[in-house]
Amino acid sequence: MAGLATPMTLRVAVTLGLPDRLRGGGASVDELAEQLDLAPVALDLLLGHLATLGVVERCAAGYRTSTFGANLCVDAGNGLSDLLDLNAAGGRAELAFVELAHSVSTGKAAYTHRYGRDFWSDLAEHPDLRTSFDRQMTHRIREQLPRIVDGYDWSRFTAVVDVGGGRGSVLAAILAAHPGTRGHLVDLEPTATEARRDFGALGLDQRTEVTAASFFDPLPAGADAYLLVDILHNWGDEDAHAILARCVDAVDPAGRVLVIEPVGGLRAETESDLAMLVIFGGRERRLDEFRALAAPHGLVLETMTGLTARRCLLEFRLDSSPTR
Structure with a gap:
């Protein structure tokens, strides 16, 4: 050990x-x-x-x-x-565990302490790191795609905005299974360009849009579903609030904000909890923490669905009570 x-x-x-x-x-x-x-x-x-x-x-x-x-x-x-590979995003990030004591004493990302910039700034500064990260994220979710698609009724939605959706593998799988649904992916360049290329190769270019932007910026408005796959656990509460606020600003009043990621105490591994802390300053939130995070934005947890051994889908709706 x-x-x-x-x-x-x-x-x-x-x-x-x-x-x-x-x-x-x-x-x-x-x-x-x-x-x-x-x-x-x-x-x-x-x-x-x-x-x-x-x-x-x-x-x-x-x-x-x-x-x-x-x-x-x-x-x-x-x-x-x-x-x-120590020259790839994943391998480089793992070395931040050398500074775990810093994270435990401060509650902040060890990655920033080790490298002098946060993980996302490092990707922006080094295109090779971003390329390897996009590849890693696509591979990580690949085997779980069938259960993500089959485990939830995506046909309810006419338009899904995949917020920070990488190269679009999750969105593409949803659209392939539901011909009546359109998709809009938001991510930074050059990932957005790769997503456009991948959608085209899959014959989905007529049913998809891609916007090169940050999810801290205003999102494409009016869709009935805003999807966050493995996003919120990468951020501390302040930034997670900002991301949810953008989703709420954009979503149709009758729409849903959908969060897919591990849930602490249910589908999250303790090792993953530490990785989120060390690399991003985040964590695998528990259900009560998700509720607390969502409440200031008028979001109410409607359902929780266990999709895979590692991921749940949390469905949030806007609170329609008169006091909201």
Whole structure:
């Protein structure tokens, strides 16, 4: 439980691209060291531990990637390379856990303390980080899409605005299942451009609009559903209030604000709770916290639906009482 050697060995191996470079017949330590400008003796120590872990195996050439180690290759299709690569958004963010004590003592994001800017500013400053983050988010939700689509009656809505919807995989899945529904995605550039391209490739360009904007800015108005997928847990209460306020300003009076994310004490893992704190200064809110967050905006929790093992859908309506 205390050792850092193994998790850092895996991260450094993926960052160096070793699982990909050692596929097939493998290579010798000296060859790899020369190619990557590494210290041969130190590289041999790293590969030795990777062999102990079963990620690589010794062969005539030196070392080669094992069948198990192939899971760490870029094209493995499981998203692990983006989570482990220290030059990708996920891998870089994980290193903020080194500053966990700062978050616990202040309640603020350790990411900002470590890197001198918050996570979102870092993505804006480094396009490669944003690209890897968009890829990570698309992969993270992919396997859950069927249950997200089938677990809720999306046909109730004529227009869904996906607020901070990334490249639009969730919205695209909803629209594909419900031909009578239109969609409007809001996200920053260059993610918005990628979403337009993806919608076009799926034949959804006639039923979708994409707006390149922040969800802290006014949202496209008049839709009957505003969807927030894995958004609010990335923000502290002040910013979460601002996001909800934009949704309430835009939604049709009879419409709904829909929140899909883990709910503390129900579908949220304690590790995810800490990750939200360390990276974003957020958390996995409990139901009472969601109610408290929504109430100042005149939002009432109508229903909660368990969609997947990790995510719930919270349906909020505007309070129609005369005192509102």
